[in-house]
Amino acid sequence: MSVDVVVLTVADGKIQALLIRRTELPQRGRWALPGGLVLKGESLDQCAARVLREEAGLAGVYAEQLYTFGVPKRDPRGRVISVSYLALVDAVRLADHADGEAVVATLGVPWGGQTGGPVTLQAAGRTLTLAFDHAEILGLAVKRLRGKLDYAPIGFELLPRSFTLRQLQEIHEAILGRSVNKDSFRRRLLATGWLRATAERESAVAYRPAELYRFVHRNEIRREE
Amino acid sequence: MSVDVVVLTVADGKIQALLIRRTELPQRGRWALPGGLVLKGESLDQCAARVLREEAGLAGVYAEQLYTFGVPKRDPRGRVISVSYLALVDAVRLADHADGEAVVATLGVPWGGQTGGPVTLQAAGRTLTLAFDHAEILGLAVKRLRGKLDYAPIGFELLPRSFTLRQLQEIHEAILGRSVNKDSFRRRLLATGWLRATAERESAVAYRPAELYRFVHRNEIRREE
DNA sequence: TTAATAGTGTCTCTGAGACACTATGTG
DNA sequence: CACATAGTGTCTCAGAGACACTATTAA
Numbered sequence: 001m002s003v004d005v006v007v008l009t010v011a012d013g014k015i016q017a018l019l020i021r022r023t024e025l026p027q028r029g030r031w032a033l034p035g036g037l038v039l040k041g042e043s044l045d046q047c048a049a050r051v052l053r054e055e056a057g058l059a060g061v062y063a064e065q066l067y068t069f070g071v072p073k074r075d076p077r078g079r080v081i082s083v084s085y086l087a088l089v090d091a092v093r094l095a096d097h098a099d100g101e102a103v104v105a106t107l108g109v110p111w112g113g114q115t116g117g118p119v120t121l122q123a124a125g126r127t128l129t130l131a132f133d134h135a136e137i138l139g140l141a142v143k144r145l146r147g148k149l150d151y152a153p154i155g156f157e158l159l160p161r162s163f164t165l166r167q168l169q170e171i172h173e174a175i176l177g178r179s180v181n182k183d184s185f186r187r188r189l190l191a192t193g194w195l196r197a198t199a200e201r202e203s204a205v206a207y208r209p210a211e212l213y214r215f216v217h218r219n220e221i222r223r224e225e
Numbered sequence: 226m227s228v229d230v231v232v233l234t235v236a237d238g239k240i241q242a243l244l245i246r247r248t249e250l251p252q253r254g255r256w257a258l259p260g261g262l263v264l265k266g267e268s269l270d271q272c273a274a275r276v277l278r279e280e281a282g283l284a285g286v287y288a289e290q291l292y293t294f295g296v297p298k299r300d301p302r303g304r305v306i307s308v309s310y311l312a313l314v315d316a317v318r319l320a321d322h323a324d325g326e327a328v329v330a331t332l333g334v335p336w337g338g339q340t341g342g343p344v345t346l347q348a349a350g351r352t353l354t355l356a357f358d359h360a361e362i363l364g365l366a367v368k369r370l371r372g373k374l375d376y377a378p379i380g381f382e383l384l385p386r387s388f389t390l391r392q393l394q395e396i397h398e399a400i401l402g403r404s405v406n407k408d409s410f411r412r413r414l415l416a417t418g419w420l421r422a423t424a425e426r427e428s429a430v431a432y433r434p435a436e437l438y439r440f441v442h443r444n445e446i447r448r449e450e
Numbered sequence: 451t452t453a454a455t456a457g458t459g460t461c462t463c464t465g466a467g468a469c470a471c472t473a474t475g476t477g
Numbered sequence: 478c479a480c481a482t483a484g485t486g487t488c489t490c491a492g493a494g495a496c497a498c499t500a501t502t503a504a
Binding site (some may be wrong): 416434 | 465466468469473474475476477
Binding site (some may be wrong): 389411434 | 480485
């Protein structure tokens with residue numbers, strides 16, 4: 001019984017994922033999702049948080065359960081049922097995680113819309129081969145992310161606390177794999193009530209600076225409906 | 226490691242669920258979801274299909290994975306991680322399943338929209354007390370069903386092979402817990418391409434009989450986009 | 451002043467709701 | 478024929494896309 005965590009971020013208009021190099025057999029040397037066995041007395045959510053902390057050095061990031069994989073032969077060592085999680089983190093927090101044993105790789109999504117399927121991964125110009133069924137799990141993570149993006153406030157998890165609407169739009173475009181209409185995007189996002197304008201503006205840009213917004217947490221949103 | 230299956234149907238404008246009376250400790254006498262331990266060499270999907278067959282007498286019905294529950298103390302016998310499944314079946318196939326050990330109970334959904342939360346269950350005018358966290362799992366099943374209904378072809382799983390648009394609308398209304406606009410519902414469903422008109426009409430009604438439709442399976446739909 | 455992007459106002463198009471009207475079965 | 482529901486045509490309204498225009502900053 002194990003937990004595997006898909007850690008996604010968006011940078012340079014591309015979806016990226018954190019991968020760990022396997023140091024043990026089987027599949028030694030291949031790249032894999034951060035993961036670990038569920039300990040006694042530990043809930044699945046707690047296990048995912050621990051894996052994020054111990055293997056990725058991340059605490060307090062957004063994570064949700066994705067799917068449970070239980071085909072008998074998916075792991076050659078024996079029967080391993082894996083509960084996968086999807087974690088989202090802003091690119092800055094992941095930037096210093098690339099070393100010999102970990103890499104932040106760029107995803108290629110060879111399908112459109114909600115079709116689903118495995119993805120490909122590239123880092124430093126080379127295509128990575130993933131261990132086990134991890135390419136399939138990553139594909140499911142992208143599918144889930146695409147599906148939730150338009151009706152759930154999760155794009156913000158991929159950005160720092162303050163951000164411009166343009167940055168948020170670029171996140172959406174990277175995830176959806178297509179361009180979105182600027183005017184309609186602004187109107188729609190502002191109408192959700194998820195955003196609060198700060199009085200501040202971005203700096204160090206060679207043109208009119210955009211206003212910075214913050215995500216309004218659920219408990220700050222007034223009840224309606 | 227176990228699998229619990231939520232078997233839902235819709236009859237008389239209400240969502241109904243199949244429950245089994247527990248004959249063993251703990252919680253003997255309480256009502257529970259059909260479930261069982263995952264066997265060696267058996268995938269999770271296969272286990273769900275076996276539980277449906279052995280405990281519910283159902284084969285070839287629609288089922289999808291729902292969520293995995295892994296809080297350490299959810300089962301007093303020890304550590305039991307449960308993968309839940311959602312199965313949909315038409316009311317006729319479930320009608321003869323009420324005996325001493327099984328009951329088809331009517332759900333009460335005390336929340337609107339996608340809010341989520343536990344549900345209540347009634348059978349023969351009495352409120353049933355469910356074992357473990359099964360009321361919570363049933364609530365999640367309703368939430369998932371509501372969420373998927375409008376963009377996925379799953380309403381048909383709750384009806385016989387041929388059905389009228391009015392019947393399908395009543396299914397949607399029961400699941401969503403609100404009335405839906407007749408004209409818009411017809412237009413929208415016919416526009417999806419999920420339905421094929423048969424030349425037949427319903428019979429034994431005291432008014433103009435409606436045309437019968439059938440669900441067009443995915444592989445019969447021509448590719449587009 | 452120019453370049454580049456932020457942000458606004460408005461027109462059009464599409465899809466849902468509303469509603470009136472016609473069609474077709476039974477008693 | 479009356480009645481009840483099936484099914485269609487059309488008007489209105491709300492939201493998305495398109496596009497023009499103004500605003501604001503750095504160089």
